[in-house]
Amino acid sequence: MDLAFALSPRHVCSGPPTPVILATGRAEGRVPQEEVWEVLLARANDGDGTAFARFLHAVTPTLRAVIRRRGDGLPPDQHEDILQEVLLAIHLKRQTWRRDAPVRPWLYALARYKVVDAFRRRGASVTLPIEEFAEVLPEENVAVPLSGRDAELMLGMIDARSAMLVRAVALDGKTAEEAGEMVGITAGAARVALHRAMRRLSGLAERMMK
Amino acid sequence: MSDRQSTDDLIRRLAAAPPPVRFSPVAVLGGMAGLIVLGLTFYFAWFGLRSDLLTAWARLPVQAKTVLPGLLSILAIWLALGSARPGRRVVLWPVFVPVALALAMAAHRMATAEGPLLAETLGQTALACLASIAMLSALPLALGVFLLRRAAPTRPVLTGALLGVATGAGVAAGYALHCTEDSPLFVISWYGLAIAATGGVGGWLGHRLLRW
Numbered sequence: 001m002d003l004a005f006a007l008s009p010r011h012v013c014s015g016p017p018t019p020v021i022l023a024t025g026r027a028e029g030r031v032p033q034e035e036v037w038e039v040l041l042a043r044a045n046d047g048d049g050t051a052f053a054r055f056l057h058a059v060t061p062t063l064r065a066v067i068r069r070r071g072d073g074l075p076p077d078q079h080e081d082i083l084q085e086v087l088l089a090i091h092l093k094r095q096t097w098r099r100d101a102p103v104r105p106w107l108y109a110l111a112r113y114k115v116v117d118a119f120r121r122r123g124a125s126v127t128l129p130i131e132e133f134a135e136v137l138p139e140e141n142v143a144v145p146l147s148g149r150d151a152e153l154m155l156g157m158i159d160a161r162s163a164m165l166v167r168a169v170a171l172d173g174k175t176a177e178e179a180g181e182m183v184g185i186t187a188g189a190a191r192v193a194l195h196r197a198m199r200r201l202s203g204l205a206e207r208m209m210k
Numbered sequence: 211m212s213d214r215q216s217t218d219d220l221i222r223r224l225a226a227a228p229p230p231v232r233f234s235p236v237a238v239l240g241g242m243a244g245l246i247v248l249g250l251t252f253y254f255a256w257f258g259l260r261s262d263l264l265t266a267w268a269r270l271p272v273q274a275k276t277v278l279p280g281l282l283s284i285l286a287i288w289l290a291l292g293s294a295r296p297g298r299r300v301v302l303w304p305v306f307v308p309v310a311l312a313l314a315m316a317a318h319r320m321a322t323a324e325g326p327l328l329a330e331t332l333g334q335t336a337l338a339c340l341a342s343i344a345m346l347s348a349l350p351l352a353l354g355v356f357l358l359r360r361a362a363p364t365r366p367v368l369t370g371a372l373l374g375v376a377t378g379a380g381v382a383a384g385y386a387l388h389c390t391e392d393s394p395l396f397v398i399s400w401y402g403l404a405i406a407a408t409g410g411v412g413g414w415l416g417h418r419l420l421r422w
Contacts, residue, residue, distance in 0.1 A: 047228065047229055049226055049227075053222065056224065080213060084217055093362035093422065094230070095233050096361050105298075106297040108297065109296035109297035109298075110297070112364070113296065
């Protein structure tokens with residue numbers, strides 16, 4: 001189902017019912033992609049997983065549009081994350097939809113709540129990829145507190161494996177996958193270990209600068 | 211950073227999961243009313259109803275002290291349950307009708323009373339009133355918040371506060387059958403304060419527990 005179809009007026013349930021909606025209701029089953037959201041969600045709540053998958057696929061373009069409209073400040077690569085948060089919320093809260101009510105007001109209110117929540121948690125700050133400004137950004141000429149010698153000193157203060165990971169990724173520019181392979185753990189575990197090591201290091205750096 | 215592929219995977223996993231527990235307003239209503247009645251029953255068994263209840267009931271201020279909080283409780287729980295589903299418009303003004311009626315009675319009393327208004331407002335049993343309503347409200351409110359975690363309030367603080375007001379007012383309506391202070395000034399001050407406090411606690415609980 002494409003976006004234009006999802007947003008077309010004949011699918012808007014508020015307002016007086018038009019013959020088109022009635023026809024859509026009756027045609028349901030014969031023309032599968034025109035299945036009414038209400039029918040799909042009602043079946044889904046009765047335990048029909050296929051109907052629920054179809055429902056989620058059907059509402060996804062609309063949700064993408066909502067998130068895109070609301071999400072000017074965030075990089076588009078985070079929009080899919082937010083979409084997944086909304087889909088998960090639809091699943092968790094799907095029983096709060098009343099069968100005798102239209103789906104759309106329920107869905108939009110739920111999506112608005114989750115989208116606003118997601119953007120608030122990510123902060124309202126505008127994030128832009130820094131690479132595009134590489135030419136115009138002034139070089140930071142403040143004294144870097146973490147010189148090479150300090151770095152080695154601090155790496156000596158954390159455990160050997162973490163130090164190896166940090167050296168590989170932060171100083172030698174390797175990827176988490178390569179670094180993980182070096183010490184014999186998966187990329188995911190390497191990322192977690194790296195994150196914890198960096199946090200310990202920044203704590204150490206703060207103490208050193210005092 | 212997720213891609214569309216992982217979104218399709220998520221949809222597949224969600225479709226395979228069993229539907230979550232149904233949110234039942236009837237369970238909320240029944241559970242909370244049951245706990246309130248149970249608490250009041252124990253309270254009356256321990257402390258008794260007011261001894262002159264049958265004769266006093268003929269007077270309007272005595273009736274109002276049960277009827278108005280009762281009305282407030284019904285309106286507030288109705289709005290709380292309505293606000294617990296996304297996409298329902300919540301109209302708040304009905305809860306102010308019993309409040310306005312109580313204020314009108316207090317104003318009328320102020321205009322007609324002879325004698326010290328302050329002593330009448332402070333009464334003899336203010337602390338007992340506050341403590342009783344607060345204690346009897348604790349369990350029903352906790353149960354209501356717990357059951358509403360299955361719902362999806364898009365304004366969790368408002369939903370929690372309405373739940374708190376409904377509980378406090380419901381308890382106050384019953385407590386009035388024990389309490390012998392009939393001045394509308396006393397009722398509006400202390401019943402009002404107790405109900406506002408349960409509403410505040412409800413709002414705080416809503417902020418903490420009803421977000422999703």
